[in-house]
Amino acid sequence: MSTTLKSRWADDNDDDPEVEAQRKHEKEKKKLAKATKQRKLEVKDSAQEQQQQEDENTFNGEAERPAKRRRLSEDAGMPVEAEPKRAICLRFPAPEWGPCRHVDNFEKLNHIEEGSYGWVSRAKDIVTGEIVALKKLKMENSPDGFPVTGLREIQMLMEARHHNIVHLREVVVGDKMDDVYLVMDFLEHDLKTLLDEMREPFLPSEIKTLLLQILSATEFLHSHWILHRDMKTSNLLMNNRGEIKLADFGMARYYGDPPPKLTQLVVTLWYRSPELLLGSEKYGPEIDIFAVTGPPTQQTWPSFRSLPNARSLRLPPSSKSASVTGPVLLPRSKFPYLTNAGLALMSVLLALNPASRPNVAECLKHPYFHEDPRPKPKEMFPTFPSKARLERRRRRETPEAPKHGAEAPQLDFADVFSAPLEGDTGEVGAGFTLRLG
Amino acid sequence: MAPIQGLDSLSNALATLAQLSTSSSSLDGVPTDLEASVRFAGSLLTQAAGVLLRLPQEVIAQAVVIFTRFWIGPEGGSLAIYSAKDISAASVYLTAKLSFQPTSPRSVLNVYSFLLSKEASPLWFVNPNGPGVQPAPETYYLSEGTYQSERLVLLRMEATILRTLGFQIRVIIPHTIALTYLQTMNATSPALAKRIFEHLSAALLSPQLLYVTHQPNALAVAAIYLGAREEGVKLADGEWWKVFDVDREELGFLVVAMRSMNGFAMAEKDKWKTQPIPLIADDVMEELEKKRASDGD
Numbered sequence: 001m002s003t004t005l006k007s008r009w010a011d012d013n014d015d016d017p018e019v020e021a022q023r024k025h026e027k028e029k030k031k032l033a034k035a036t037k038q039r040k041l042e043v044k045d046s047a048q049e050q051q052q053q054e055d056e057n058t059f060n061g062e063a064e065r066p067a068k069r070r071r072l073s074e075d076a077g078m079p080v081e082a083e084p085k086r087a088i089c090l091r092f093p094a095p096e097w098g099p100c101r102h103v104d105n106f107e108k109l110n111h112i113e114e115g116s117y118g119w120v121s122r123a124k125d126i127v128t129g130e131i132v133a134l135k136k137l138k139m140e141n142s143p144d145g146f147p148v149t150g151l152r153e154i155q156m157l158m159e160a161r162h163h164n165i166v167h168l169r170e171v172v173v174g175d176k177m178d179d180v181y182l183v184m185d186f187l188e189h190d191l192k193t194l195l196d197e198m199r200e201p202f203l204p205s206e207i208k209t210l211l212l213q214i215l216s217a218t219e220f221l222h223s224h225w226i227l228h229r230d231m232k233t234s235n236l237l238m239n240n241r242g243e244i245k246l247a248d249f250g251m252a253r254y255y256g257d258p259p260p261k262l263t264q265l266v267v268t269l270w271y272r273s274p275e276l277l278l279g280s281e282k283y284g285p286e287i288d289i290f291a292v293t294g295p296p297t298q299q300t301w302p303s304f305r306s307l308p309n310a311r312s313l314r315l316p317p318s319s320k321s322a323s324v325t326g327p328v329l330l331p332r333s334k335f336p337y338l339t340n341a342g343l344a345l346m347s348v349l350l351a352l353n354p355a356s357r358p359n360v361a362e363c364l365k366h367p368y369f370h371e372d373p374r375p376k377p378k379e380m381f382p383t384f385p386s387k388a389r390l391e392r393r394r395r396r397e398t399p400e401a402p403k404h405g406a407e408a409p410q411l412d413f414a415d416v417f418s419a420p421l422e423g424d425t426g427e428v429g430a431g432f433t434l435r436l437g
Numbered sequence: 438m439a440p441i442q443g444l445d446s447l448s449n450a451l452a453t454l455a456q457l458s459t460s461s462s463s464l465d466g467v468p469t470d471l472e473a474s475v476r477f478a479g480s481l482l483t484q485a486a487g488v489l490l491r492l493p494q495e496v497i498a499q500a501v502v503i504f505t506r507f508w509i510g511p512e513g514g515s516l517a518i519y520s521a522k523d524i525s526a527a528s529v530y531l532t533a534k535l536s537f538q539p540t541s542p543r544s545v546l547n548v549y550s551f552l553l554s555k556e557a558s559p560l561w562f563v564n565p566n567g568p569g570v571q572p573a574p575e576t577y578y579l580s581e582g583t584y585q586s587e588r589l590v591l592l593r594m595e596a597t598i599l600r601t602l603g604f605q606i607r608v609i610i611p612h613t614i615a616l617t618y619l620q621t622m623n624a625t626s627p628a629l630a631k632r633i634f635e636h637l638s639a640a641l642l643s644p645q646l647l648y649v650t651h652q653p654n655a656l657a658v659a660a661i662y663l664g665a666r667e668e669g670v671k672l673a674d675g676e677w678w679k680v681f682d683v684d685r686e687e688l689g690f691l692v693v694a695m696r697s698m699n700g701f702a703m704a705e706k707d708k709w710k711t712q713p714i715p716l717i718a719d720d721v722m723e724e725l726e727k728k729r730a731s732d733g734d
Binding site: 089090092093094095096097098099100144145146148151152154155158159161170171173177178180224256 | 446448450453456510530535537541542591593600601652654679
């Protein structure tokens with residue numbers, strides 16, 4: 001039954017733009033109609049036709065009610081514009097469910113990495129030949145059944161359909177009850193490995209594009225009441241088309257307003273915000289903001305003394321105890337290449353007081369993204385060899401230019417045309433060598 | 438046209454036509470009326486367990502919907518293989534785990550051993566004679582050995598539910614949507630809201646599987662329409678339900694279905710006056726044998 005309903009809605013939706021256009025057209029006509037009475041009558045005629053059409057579409061033969069309604073509006077002497085508008089019911093997405101497929105539908109290609117959450121490998125869909133990432137959930141020693149983190153991860157990835165969040169295609173299972181795999185889109189890089197291996201850092205324009213994508217994913221999550229709680233470079237995947245996708249929702253969970261009591265032990269230590277370090281049990285989306293990028297004082301963060309672990313914290317005597325006004329900036333000298341707007345954004349993102357950290361929408365509007373250099377289009381991004389795809393940077397040794405004033409080396413051309421020496425790292429043909437004599 | 442983005446938080450996964458026309462139980466020879474009775478009793482059991490576990494109605498309703506989803510379709514669970522009571526317990530445990538109020542396997546199993554006790558259970562479909570004045574504690578006590586074995590069953594059933602539903606366990610409940618709609622129409626009154634909640638909670642038990650065939654907004658609108666009728670509250674003029682994306686036909690169907698709930702429940706109670714509704718796979722098979730024997734006579 002649901003499918004018939006769906007298809008009818010689908011039909012309704014199919015002529016959506018047409019209807020929209022018609023309605024606009026009608027409205028304009030009506031405005032003119034006010035001026036001349038004769039035109040008004042014409043419009044009424046056309047409106048009646050429209051109405052009848054609608055009746056046929058939606059009611060299938062219940063023509064009486066709309067007729068009555070029209071008479072009422074005329075009796076009341078209402079302007080034609082007040083006529084009830086064509087109602088189009090939205091079609092709600094109605095996903096289906098079915099049993100999980102078996103993991104044998106995928107062929108494992110190579111191992112990518114292992115984390116606390118599971119094992120990730122590159123695999124190929126046997127039917128379609130598509131390359132995917134397979135993540136096997138770690139299930140051992142879970143006395144409470146299916147680990148709640150894995151459940152949350154699956155649920156949130158199913159819900160979070162966003163182009164900067166890794167796409168969960170399906171969940172497949174193995175023979176044992178404990179074998180559960182997430183099938184996700186394969187991306188060539190994770191940002192951490194990439195940053196480690198890159199020869200030159202990203203350009204400012206590239207950084208802006210990446211940051212905008214990360215912020216856009218974060219905004220989407222927070223607007224869906226999801227806290228990621230483990231934002232860091234190794235959880236940001238990147239492909240060779242300049243797209244970045246947020247992954248690993250093993251720590252993520254839903255939150256509410258007012259925030260529920262949550263565990264403090266989240267976010268990898270380096271990226272953990274100070275309120276978590278200091279034992280706050282109620283926190284909000286600010287912790288993710290902190291992670292997207294000196295000790296606190298009473299001026300910069302008024303309520304921090306009330307947090308549980310703050311009591312044991314000894315602060316070095318502050319050299320400048322004068323009252324701080326305005327936003328506190330990070331030391332300029334540490335970031336010589338950052339523009340003023342960039343420094344300002346970074347300072348507020350890393351603000352110690354969670355209340356003074358901006359929300360994502362504010363970040364996205366920050367002038368940093370509007371000043372030159374502009375964010376680089378994704379299509380213009382350079383590509384890199386993918387470690388997950390077992391690609392290596394081609395290293396070709398090239399001789400250096402001779403140094404000025406150095407003595408010319410003694411060259412011996414005697415055995416240039418003889419057979420190469422054993423262990424020579426010259427070019428070797430693939431597979432076999434031909435031995436002569 | 439692709440469905441509009443951003444409506445995920447208002448919509449549920451629905452059963453397909455194929456899933457509604459055949460069920461795994463019917464393939465195993467369980468007649469439709471028996472299946473409906475067991476599903477009804479299982480939903481009631483889930484609801485009762487949720488109340489004893491002090492779970493919010495939102496979580497209980499989600500558990501009932503997951504319980505309902507499990508039996509649907511030729512690839513769903515079969516009453517001849519899985520016991521309704523086990524699936525009910527696992528649904529409650531699983532839903533509570535994902536909610537803000539998780540509960541322990543021990544609490545769940547304690548509650549179920551009380552509710553399923555032949556002497557102490559207050560449920561009419563388990564204990565048709567009603568509990569005695571003071572049932573002996575031994576009749577509903579969960580021993581350590583039983584607990585350990587039941588716990589393994591609970592966790593296995595949890596994994597089974599997840600596999601059968603392909604991890605599609607997110608359920609949006611219409612209760613809050615109904616309240617929002619009421620506020621939109623400026624028609625909030627405690628009596629009306631209560632009546633609407635009653636209709637929405639009763640619809641969870643519907644043999645017409647309303648929660649897996651209709652989106653929450655439609656359920657909310659139908660409950661508002663019916664509740665306002667019964668409470669004599671005047672709502673907006675005109676076809677206000679269209680504002681909430683429900684068309685007349687769907688509204689009509691749902692209103693009729695919700696109104697028929699009472700009759701269905703009464704008929705079930707009458708039908709199973711003398712014997713309990715089978716909530717264990719073996720009992721279902723036994724019931725089938727009995728039916729076959731009586732048909733043969």
